[in-house]
Each structure stands twice: as structure tokens, then as C-alpha cells.
Amino acid sequence: MTKLKLSPIPDDKPLKVTVELPASLHRDLSAYADILAREAGQPVADPIRLIVPMLERFIATDREFAKAKRAKTMAEVLPPRQPGEPSTEQG
Numbered sequence: 001m002t003k004l005k006l007s008p009i010p011d012d013k014p015l016k017v018t019v020e021l022p023a024s025l026h027r028d029l030s031a032y033a034d035i036l037a038r039e040a041g042q043p044v045a046d047p048i049r050l051i052v053p054m055l056e057r058f059i060a061t062d063r064e065f066a067k068a069k070r071a072k073t074m075a076e077v078l079p080p081r082q083p084g085e086p087s088t089e090q091g
Contacts, residue, residue, distance in 0.1 A: 021029070029047035037044040059065060 026047065029050055033044050033047040033050055036050075
């Protein structure tokens with residue numbers, strides 16, 4: 001069973017976060033922003049603006065996270081089974 005260390009976030013309003021990045025990661029973000037801008041034919045964006053879409057993509061493509069999230073959602077939707085009660089799950 002996957003147990004995430006984060007507790008629920010009470011609302012969806014944007015939060016301002018300050019982080020320190022290793023210099024090598026900042027260089028990679030800058031290089032990524034350069035390549036992305038070149039391929040899109042647009043000016044280079046601030047590399048820090050890549051962090052949110054990268055995190056969103058990472059979470060969206062993490063299969064184990066998705067599976068754990070679905071299991072948690074199902075556990076919240078279904079009423080708890082009583083001892084001796086037959087399972088309603090279909091295999």
C-alpha cells in the first residue's frame with residue numbers, strides 16, 4: 001500500500017513557493033527553455049516557469065501514483081465492509 005506523506009491541501013488557490021535549486025538543475029532548466037523556445041519559434045521564457053508544467057507532467061504520468069490515487073478514491077466512495085459481508089468487487 002502506498003502512503004503519501006502529504007496531507008490534503010485545503011483549497012486550490014495558487015501558492016507562492018520559494019525553493020533553492022542546485023546550479024546544475026537551473027542550467028538544465030535554462031537549456032530546456034532555450035530548446036523549447038527554438039522549437040516553438042518563440043522567445044526564451046524564464047526557465048523557472050517550466051517547473052509547474054514539469055511537475056504536472058511528472059505527476060500525470062506516474063502510473064503508481066495514479067493507481068494509489070484511484071484506490072484511495074474508491075476507498076472513500078465505497079462504504080466499509082462489515083465482517084463476514086461478501087465482497088462486491090468484480091474480478
